[in-house]
Amino acid sequence: MERFAGLLDSLLLTPSRNGKLELIASYLRETPDPDRGWALAALTGAIDFPVIKASTVRGLMADRVDPVLWSLSRDFVGDTAETASLLWPEPQAARNEPPPTLGEVVTILSRATRASAPIVLSSLLDQFDTAGRYALIKFATGALRIGISARLAKVAFAQAFGVPVDDVEEYWHGQQPPYSDLFAWAIGTAPAPRTDQLPLFRPFMLAHPLEDLTIDLTDYVAEWKWDGIRVQIVNVGGDTRVYSRGGDEISISFPEIAGALNIPAVLDGELLVRGTVQGGEAGGAASFNALQQRLGRKAVSKAMLNEAPAFVRLYDLLILDGEDLRELPWSERRRRLEGLMPQLDPERFDLSQIIAVKDMDALGEIRAVARDSAIEGVMLKHRQSPYVAGRRAGLWYKWKREPLLIDCVLMYAQRGSGKRSSFYSDFTFGCWNGDPDAGAELLPVGKAYFGFTDEELRFLDRHVRQHTVAKYGPVRETDRSLVFEVAFDSVHISKRHKSGVAMRFPRIHRIRQDKPAHEAERLETLRALIT
């Protein structure tokens, strides 16, 4: 545990990606099994002790620290695990025995029940110093939040043992912590794990944003970027599963999709709900908002299946009848996918059409219409591209539609978490519900915590501190003096907000110090943009 705690602290203080990779890699090389496997599980977010939650930690602290002092401390530190580790009373008696190892901690925690969890956790906390307590809480609650992505941890694993990262990604989804088979393969003491007989998730191929590149359309095909969620449908040995972007299984929320594929294949596509918003009548898909109503449900009612039936618009074919097609060029995979379509249920699967267009200018014009058709933008895929995990330069690009812009007024600010724990960096802004010069009010329309540079963040933090009119715990209400130009992708009806609207993906586009607050937009402007 001491080594794991040391790794977490070093990772936090090492800003460079290469530095982080080297720290993780050397930890994985030098730490014995099963500890390194558990650490890897923690870094990739694969660990979970369901009976130990953040609320278990808060409960333990509530017995030991005054609630007001706790919340002031938590607010300052910006991290629950760290606050608890700092405030935990040091045991009176000196520790005689060495503290448990990570593997021993796993054994102890996995035996805990809902009832025993607080006692189990508190007796563990008594055995560690501050850094150990921090690592223990992070580990036990399964939320590291230290800026390490699962991908980075896998790259570090590959680097540690000199194996290809694509292989690590490929085998990963068939493995369970502490990954003994994976380590054995990487070290060379066991063969590669088999994956072809299991309904496993295969890492998605992703696209780079197009930015300022110009693309020759003789090499690339253009396709709509539909506004749903990317899914993978896997059928192996009669078992069908639906996976979302991160490899989470969502079959249970979409039984009509899972039940519709009975051919041994792995398909890549966009999950959508039937409707007439995206691309109009012919497009056949509802807005993202309609799909959102169906996400994350454990049980799906008949009514819901009737009202918001889902289907998948197919982009790609990865595996068919046990044959892995991923090495083939896109054009060949596309040909096979088109050949497969007649065998698929047309109610649940259709094919994402290629946009016939001769050059980028023409595509630009088509993309400009994407807004009216409520489509996210266009994709550009190299005709020769194999299907590879992650983002690769030169293969796939996404060219999103231009964002919408609106001027809003800063109303509230909250201190951020993590690296921004001392900065006011979460901003709530509003629009006028009428003529501000005739006594109209501001109503909150959205919240954003990015889009600004570090320098702008310092300015905003100072502005908030100097223009505070009220404080509510960690939140400050500011005077209505600062205008933001907010960029957002779309706006939807919302019952949760007093303004009746909710923005999708809002970010601070510009700070308009030049603009007086009463010239910010009115709510009616925003309502007119609802999709």
Next chain:
Amino acid sequence: MAGCFTWIKADPMGIRIVPADAWIDPSRPVERALITHGHADHARGGHGTPLATAQTLAIMAVRYGVARGTQVAEYHDPIAIGGGVTATFLPAGHVLGSAQILLEHAGERVIITGDYKRSPDPTCAPFAVTPCDLFITEATFGLPVFRHPPIRDEITKLLAARAANQDRCVLVGAYALGKAQRLIAELRAAGWNEPIYLHGAMETMCRLYETLGIDLGDLRPVAGVPKAALAGAIVICPPSALNDRWSRRLPDPLTAMASGWMRVRQRVRQRGVELPLVISDHADWEELTSTICEVNPAEIWVTHGREEALLRWCELNQRKARALALTGYEDEDE
């Protein structure tokens, strides 16, 4: 009579002693100022007749030039400052020359702590616990998460990091007045007798400390020393220079920061340092609260810092307290 304190006013620019028409640590120039210690946010230039300890006046003279008239306060020596008010300067343990100020008027005893600490410091006199009716305290580290470890542990960490990186130098960011000299004195006490190298901005204060009788050993300016000669050395600079272009003259510096804020990981990250050293010249939570218990005043006022938490502690412990909204005290580089 105790419990009124109407002759002491908390104004945003400082604490005013009404009958004497004098201020304590005012943020703007005034005719009559009592100065607790030499840090720039407490001791500003331009006052008519500052009253402070000889060391504090010496520090101010270095920074602002000599004032028109000055008055020296000896520790424990009561001084009549007019209007029937007596002021006694008492050691605060914060930096060389730092003082708490005991004010007596109309049968009431008021102490203004200025900044203070209770942990030992070889470069200044220790905090003198003194009974009073009103205790006006700082609260820079007024949150229970702040526990400053023994300085010896942090010095050990620093020396271990140096020993493990012989081809680099350890660059420590430390406040130029007080923190830097304490760090040097503790390094000497731990047996580090090699030259310690200084950023130009640290030199004046270190020389002044030496003039005032604090031995700091072999100190050398970084300027002019070849890069290679600094491998394995300890270099001290102001916190602002840690990630400045200036540090490019050093051999792959391992950056460290000596500050009470280093207790909190995200503060360490914001500073971008590799080696956090939890070394503070302020009282930690335990010291703030136990000092209040020892002094046992009838009432507590909190000048600056994380006053909400200290007020809450007072409430939980049935102590009468209030916060003063004093501005202009900065403690980020502490």
